[in-house]
Amino acid sequence: EPEVTQTPSHQVTQMGQEVILRCVPISNHLYFYWYRQILGQKVEFLVSFYNNEISEKSEIFDDQFSVERPDGSNFTLKIRSTKLEDSAMYFCASSEFGTLYEQYFGPGTRLTVT
Amino acid sequence: AQKITQTQPGMFVQEKEAVTLDCTYDTSDQSYGLFWYKQPSSGEMIFLIYQGSYDEQNATEGRYSLNFQKARKSANLVISASQLGDSAMYFCAMREGMNTGNQFYFGTGTSLTVIP
Numbered sequence: 001e002p003e004v005t006q007t008p009s010h011q012v013t014q015m016g017q018e019v020i021l022r023c024v025p026i027s028n029h030l031y032f033y034w035y036r037q038i039l040g041q042k043v044e045f046l047v048s049f050y051n052n053e054i055s056e057k058s059e060i061f062d063d064q065f066s067v068e069r070p071d072g073s074n075f076t077l078k079i080r081s082t083k084l085e086d087s088a089m090y091f092c093a094s095s096e097f098g099t100l101y102e103q104y105f106g107p108g109t110r111l112t113v114t
Numbered sequence: 115a116q117k118i119t120q121t122q123p124g125m126f127v128q129e130k131e132a133v134t135l136d137c138t139y140d141t142s143d144q145s146y147g148l149f150w151y152k153q154p155s156s157g158e159m160i161f162l163i164y165q166g167s168y169d170e171q172n173a174t175e176g177r178y179s180l181n182f183q184k185a186r187k188s189a190n191l192v193i194s195a196s197q198l199g200d201s202a203m204y205f206c207a208m209r210e211g212m213n214t215g216n217q218f219y220f221g222t223g224t225s226l227t228v229i230p
Contacts, residue, residue: 033217033218035218035220041222042205042220042221042222042223043159043205043207043218043220044220045217045218045219045220048217056217058217089157091159093159102149102161102164103161103218104161105151105158105159105160105161106158107156107157107158108157108158108159110157
């Protein structure tokens with residue numbers, strides 16, 4: 001069964017450093033999403049992406065965040081200058097155009113900012 | 115106001131019994147979708163069930179059913195015949211509108227523990 005994959009599974013970085021989280025969505029999916037989940041808290045929407053541009057973003061997704069689809073398979077989330085409060089699990093998800101019902105989530109990347 | 119409210123931070127159920135996890139939502143949209151996801155201790159998010167706002171019948175997927183009460187704006191998840199592997203966090207979520215690019219709103223989750 002096709003699945004969303006994410007790398008790395010765990011990333012440790014120092015405050016102020018840039019990180020790039022990588023995702024490979026399901027191949028025939030056209031909509032892509034990033035979410036984050038701070039430990040013990042609910043999942044929060046960050047951004048959705050379609051046709052090489054952002055469809056919607058939340059107030060969390062400020063100027064330090066950016067997303068890119070650099071090639072036909074990868075979907076990346078960049079955090080330019082990490083802060084301690086960016087420590088969280090980051091989930092990538094994808095959905096198929098025309099499938100209105102569900103998003104498929106990746107296994108997540110745990111980001112730890114020290 | 116919270117878009118999704120889950121009032122049960124933790125629930126216990128005896129193995130083989132049924133359990134209901136509560137979820138209420140807040141939206142002024144006529145078109146919306148309601149979802150339940152399971153998050154085991156390993157951390158991944160697993161889609162369980164979906165209910166569209168225009169669906170007249172309650173959604174069912176195997177042992178999962180969604181008790182959709184539109185007037186009350188509730189979308190409770192019912193798990194029948196609980197199994198030990200059902201122990202996990204359960205999140206209710208909503209998407210407003212029918213565009214797949216719209217964001218999801220998640221509740222704070224309910225931790226379910228199945229007791230042997």
